[in-house]
Amino acid sequence: MEIVSLSGDLWMNGERADVVVVGGGAIGLAVARALAAAGVERTVVLDMEPAVGQGSTARANGGVRAQFTTPINVAFSTYSIAEFERLAREHGDLLGFHQVGYLFVTAIEDGEAQLRAAMDLQRSLGVDTEWLTPEEIGRKAPLLRLDGLRGGTFHARDGFLDPHGAVQAFRAECPPDRVSIRTGDEVTGLRPRGRSIVVATTGGDLEADWVVDAAGPHAGEVAAMLGVDIPVQPVRRNLAFVRVSDEPPGLIPMCIDADTGVLVRRELGGGYLIAYSNPDDPPGWDTSLDPRFLEDLSRLIGNRFPTLRDVPIDPRQCWAGLYPETPDHHAIVGPAEEHERFIVCAGFGGHGLMHAPAAGTAVAELITEGRCSTFDLHPLRASRFREGDLVIESAVL
Ligand SMILES: Cc1cc2nc3c(=O)[nH]c(=O)nc-3n(C[C@H](O)[C@H](O)[C@H](O)COP(=O)(O)OP(=O)(O)OC[C@H]3O[C@@H](n4cnc5c(N)ncnc54)[C@H](O)[C@@H]3O)c2cc1C
Numbered sequence: 001m002e003i004v005s006l007s008g009d010l011w012m013n014g015e016r017a018d019v020v021v022v023g024g025g026a027i028g029l030a031v032a033r034a035l036a037a038a039g040v041e042r043t044v045v046l047d048m049e050p051a052v053g054q055g056s057t058a059r060a061n062g063g064v065r066a067q068f069t070t071p072i073n074v075a076f077s078t079y080s081i082a083e084f085e086r087l088a089r090e091h092g093d094l095l096g097f098h099q100v101g102y103l104f105v106t107a108i109e110d111g112e113a114q115l116r117a118a119m120d121l122q123r124s125l126g127v128d129t130e131w132l133t134p135e136e137i138g139r140k141a142p143l144l145r146l147d148g149l150r151g152g153t154f155h156a157r158d159g160f161l162d163p164h165g166a167v168q169a170f171r172a173e174c175p176p177d178r179v180s181i182r183t184g185d186e187v188t189g190l191r192p193r194g195r196s197i198v199v200a201t202t203g204g205d206l207e208a209d210w211v212v213d214a215a216g217p218h219a220g221e222v223a224a225m226l227g228v229d230i231p232v233q234p235v236r237r238n239l240a241f242v243r244v245s246d247e248p249p250g251l252i253p254m255c256i257d258a259d260t261g262v263l264v265r266r267e268l269g270g271g272y273l274i275a276y277s278n279p280d281d282p283p284g285w286d287t288s289l290d291p292r293f294l295e296d297l298s299r300l301i302g303n304r305f306p307t308l309r310d311v312p313i314d315p316r317q318c319w320a321g322l323y324p325e326t327p328d329h330h331a332i333v334g335p336a337e338e339h340e341r342f343i344v345c346a347g348f349g350g351h352g353l354m355h356a357p358a359a360g361t362a363v364a365e366l367i368t369e370g371r372c373s374t375f376d377l378h379p380l381r382a383s384r385f386r387e388g389d390l391v392i393e394s395a396v397l
Contacts, residue, residue, distance in 0.1 A: 015204065015205060015206050015207060016042070016206070016207050016208070017042045017043060017044040017180075017206055017207070017208045017209075018035075018040050018041060018042045018043060018208065018209050018210065019035055019040055019042070019043045019044070019208060019209065019210045019211070019212060019367060020043075020044050020045075020046060020197075020199045020206055020208040020210070020211045020212070021035075021043060021044070021045045021046070021211075021212045021214050022046055022187050022199075022211065022212065022213055022214060022215050022222050023045075023046075023047060023055070023213070023214035023215040023216055023218070023219075023222075024045045024046070024047030024049075024052035024053065024181060024183065025047075025052070025053055025054075025055045025056060025057040025167075025214065025216050025352070026053065026057040026060075026163070026166055026167060026170065026352060026353045026356040027214040027216065027345055027346070027348065027352055027356050027359055027360075028045050028047070028052075028212070028214035028215075029045065029052060029053070029167060029170035029171055029174065029356075030170050030356035030357055030359055030360030031212050031214055031345055031359065031360045031363045031364065032045045032170075032174050032179045032181075032360075033170050033171075033173040033174045033179070033360060034357075034360035034361050034363065034364035035178075035179075035360075035363070035364045035367065035368070036173075036174060036175050036178040036179050037173075037364070038364040038365070038367075038368040039368060040178065040364070040367065040368060041178055042178070042180075043174075043178060043179045043180070044179075044180045044181075044182060044206060044208070045174075045179060045180070045181045045182065046182050046185045046186075046187055046199070046201055047181075047182070047183050047184075047185065048184070048185065048186035048187070048202075049183060049184070050183055050184050051183055052167060052171060052181060052183060053163070053164060053167035055216045055217070055218075055322075056216045056217060056321050056322050056323070056324060056352065057163050057166075057167060057216075057352070057353060058163060058164070058321070059163075059237075059239075059287075059319060059320070059321020059322070060163045060321070060352075060353045061160065061239055061263075061265075061273060061275055062096075062160040062161045062162060062163050062166075062353065063102070063158075063159075063160050063254055063263075063265075063350075063353075063354065063397075064077075064080070064081060064084060064097070064158060064159055064160060064161060064353075064354040065077060065102040065155065065158040065254070065354065066078055066081060066122060066127045066129070066155055066157065066158060067102050067104060067118060067119075067122060067127075067129060067153060067155050067158060067395060068118070068122075068351075068393060068395050069117075069118045069121065069393055069394045069395045070121075070330070070379065070391050070392075070393050071121070071125060071379075072330065072375065072376065072377075072379045072380060072391075073330065073351070073355075073393055074121065074122055074125045074127060075125065075358070075375055075376075076351075076355040076358035076359070076375070077127075077351075077354060077355065077358075078125070078126065078127060079357065079358040079361065079374065079375075080354055080355055080356065080357040080358045081157050081158075081354075083357035083358075084097050084161060084166075084357065085097070085099075085157075087166075087169045088161075091165075091168075091169045091172065093165075094162075094165045094168055094169050094172075095161050095162065095165045095166060095169050096161050096162030096165045096268075097159060097160075097161040097162075098159045098160055098161070098251060098268075099156065099157050099158065099159035100158075100159045100160070100251045100252065100253050100254065100265075101140070101154050101155055101156045101157075101158050101159065101253040101254070102154070102155055102158035102159075102253060102254045102256065103132070103137065103140060103141055103152055103153070103154045103253040103254065103255050103256065104152050104153045104154075104256045104258045104395075105137055105144060105149055105151070105152035105255070105256070105257060105258060105304065106149070106150055106151070106152060106258040106259055107148040107149050107150055107259055108150070108259050109150070111150070111258050111259055112150045112151065114258075114394070115152065115153045115258060116131065116153075118153065118395060119131060119153045122155070127155060128155065128156065128157070129153050129154065129155045130153065130154050130155070131151055131152075131153060132151055132152050132153070132154050133151050134146045134149040134150075134151060137149060137151070137152050137154075140154065140252065140253055141252045141253055141255050142248055142252075143248075143252065143255070143264070143305055143307055143308070144255060144304050144305065145303075145304050145305070145306050152258075154253065158253075158254065159254070160254060160265060161353075163353055166353060166356070170356070170360075182201075182203060184202075184203075185201050185202055185203040186201060186202045187199055187200070187201050187215075187222060187225070188200050188201060188202060188225075189225050190211060190222070190225040190226040190342075191226070192226070192339060193207065195209070195341065196208060196209055196341075197209075197210075197211045197226070197339070197341060197342065199211060209341065210341045210342075210343060210367050211226075211341065211342050211343070212343045212344075212345055212363055212367075213228075213230075213342065213343065213344045213345065213346055214345050214346060215346060216322070216324045216346065216352070217232070217233075217234035217285075217322040217323070217324040218234075219232040219324060219332075219344065219346030219347065220232040220233065223336065223342070223344065226336070226338065226339055226342055227338055227339075228336040228337075228338045228339060228342055228344070229338075230332055230336070230344055230346070230347070230382060230385075231326055231327055231347075231385055232324050232325070232326055232332070232346050232347040233283040233324075233325050233326075234283055234284065234285055234322040234323070234324065234325070235281055235282075235283050235284070235322065235323045235325045235349075236281060236284060236286055236287060236290055236320050236321070236322060236323075237275070237277050237281075237320060237321060237322070237323050237350065238275070238276070238289055238290050238293035238318060238319070238320040239273055239274065239275050239318060239319055239320070240273070240274045240275075240293070240294070240297065240313050240317065240318040241267070241271055241272070241273055241274075241317040241318070242271060242272050242274065242308060242311045242312075242313055242314075242317070243270065243271040243272075243311075244271075244272065244307060244308065244311055247266075247270055247271075247272075249270075250266075251265075251266050251268070252264075252265065252266050253265075255304075255305075256397065257300075257303055257304040257305070259303065259304075260276075260300040260301075260303050260304070261276055261277060261279075261300070261397065262274065262275075262276050262297070262300050262301050262303070262304070262305065263275040263276065263397055264301075264305055264308065272308060274297060274301065274308065274313075275397065276293065276296055276297055276300065276301075277323075277350065277396065277397060278292065278293070278296055279396075283325070285322070286320075287320050287321055287322060288320060289315055289318045289319065289320050290320060293318075293320075294313055294315070294318075297313065323349045323350050324346055324347050324348060324349065324352065325347065325349050326347035326349065326385075327385065327390065328384075328390035328391060328392045328393065329349050329392060329393035329394075329396050330347070330379060330380055330390075330391065330393055331345070331346065331347045331348040331349075331352070331355065331359065331380055332344045332345075332346055332347045332380060332381075332382050333345050333359060333362050333363065333377055333380040334366065334377050334380060334381045334382055335366070335382070336382055337382055337383050337386075343363055343366055343367065344382055345359050345362075345363050349396065350396065350397055358374075358375065361374055361375075362374065362375050362377060379391045
């Protein structure tokens with residue numbers, strides 16, 4: 001077990017923390033650094049893996065976008081994009097943040113109506129999403145087939161970053177005298193003791209005033225240790241990397257064929273990263289490459305990316321990981337109904353990396369101020385599932 005703390009021996013030996021964060025992925029580390037910035041003196045981050053950022057975070061595509069369809073997701077994005085821009089300025093190349101934009105295109109009347117409605121919402125919230133004609137689309141992304149396209153939406157401050165770099169940047173902003181990061185330490189039980197929570201781990205027990213559940217796809221299991229019920233489920237998602245001979249140089253926007261759901265971006269060193277999320281994929285823990293992903297791609301990719309249609313995909317250059325999913329494709333951020341000092345920060349699906357800065361700030365405000373002032377967290381409250389009051393995000397990739 002690695003314990004990263006320079007001056008924390010006293011409180012570590014006392015095994016008491018103000019806040020225990022379960023999970024050292026993008027979310028857990030973003031929460032820990034925000035807690036430290038808000039003045040919390042003793043935060044312990046626990047992760048069962050030998051290093052931080054080895055869960056879903058390590059498998060992500062790195063996409064960052066403000067083009068969502070609900071106000072809360074747009075708000076989390078705009079806040080986080082500004083924070084990534086600051087991190088990129090302060091940490092240089094570490095973050096690998098490339099604001100090449102996201103480009104959604106469609107050839108379908110209903111698709112156009114949906115993209116325009118989303119654009120109107122985004123613009124009403126201060127996001128400069130633009131409508132592009134097929135000619136403008138062709139200039140931004142020459143690999144797209146333009147025939148029949150009605151147009152698409154583009155937001156220039158969207159882009160992609162390096163998930164590992166984001167983890168390192170968040171970690172670099174966790175001061176070691178305030179945040180202790182313990183890896184190789186699995187949380188095995190939680191039980192209330194007065195107003196505190198006792199956290200049983202493979203490295204020993206801890207007592208904390210607050211526990212934050214940032215366990216990604218495992219968040220439901222961690223919550224269940226305290227008798228808390230949250231509908232976070234693991235769903236396998238896949239990515240493929242291909243190289244094409246005679247590729248035009250330079251980056252392109254993250255291109256989304258909204259009519260099929262296929263997503264393509266160019267890698268820095270050349271080659272393309274391809275994603276597709278089959279909405280019918282069942283929940284499960286398997287993280288081996290799904291053969292059905294390759295079948296889906298061979299059927300769908302030619303629709304808008306003809307140069308990639310006949311390129312053989314080498315399964316050794318593909319990988320899969322888990323989305324921590326919820327039924328309405330929104331995260332759960334807030335206290336559990338069953339225990340007000342157990343804060344859930346999980347269920348971010350395919351946008352946990354890009355929303356990590358906002359999530360961190362939201363949780364830090366809940367703990368240090370008793371309420372979140374930066375965001376209206378009502379749509380993300382844990383009770384919405386029991387109440388049957390869900391707001392569905394439809395731009396799910
Ligand atoms: C193929 C793929 C592509 C993706 N693309 C994007 C993208 O482009 N943009 C984007 O924003 N998001 C993307 N995502 C989603 C993103 O990866 C997740 O939403 C995000 O990583 C969730 O972060 P997290 O910190 O909640 O979870 P994780 O990174 O899984 O971190 C949770 C941590 O909790 C630890 N843990 C769990 N249980 C315990 C326990 N009992 N005790 C101690 N530690 C525990 C785990 O070891 C893990 O490190 C993608 C995901 C996949 C799989």
